[in-house]
Amino acid sequence: MSVSLQVIYPIKDGTTFNYDYYVETHLPLVGEHMGKYIQSTLVTKGVAGGPNVPPGIYAIATIVFADKQAMDAALGAAGPVLADIPNFTNSEPQMLIGDVIG
Numbered sequence: 001m002s003v004s005l006q007v008i009y010p011i012k013d014g015t016t017f018n019y020d021y022y023v024e025t026h027l028p029l030v031g032e033h034m035g036k037y038i039q040s041t042l043v044t045k046g047v048a049g050g051p052n053v054p055p056g057i058y059a060i061a062t063i064v065f066a067d068k069q070a071m072d073a074a075l076g077a078a079g080p081v082l083a084d085i086p087n088f089t090n091s092e093p094q095m096l097i098g099d100v101i102g
Helices: 019-037 068-076 079-087
Strands: 003-010 038-045 057-065 094-099
Touching (some): 019 057, 019 068, 019 079, 038 068, 057 068
Antiparallel strands (some): 003 057, 003 094, 038 057
């Protein structure tokens, strides 16, 4: 069964997020270190939390793996990716790991 890893970057007072760095440097770093284990990725930039509501999230990165073993291997190679996070945000990322059901 496919599994997904979602990395969620919440907006809180005093936090920042550098989208240019994230797209131009961090995402290629993900590909370099974890790419051979990844089935697909989707990154969504938060633009609103609803009609006339500011976003509560900078971005959500969804990474899909063929199975738990592939995800575990990717996470084992993720050291440089995790170390890079402070280079584009001071937001505390949240993670959700789940089974892909739809």
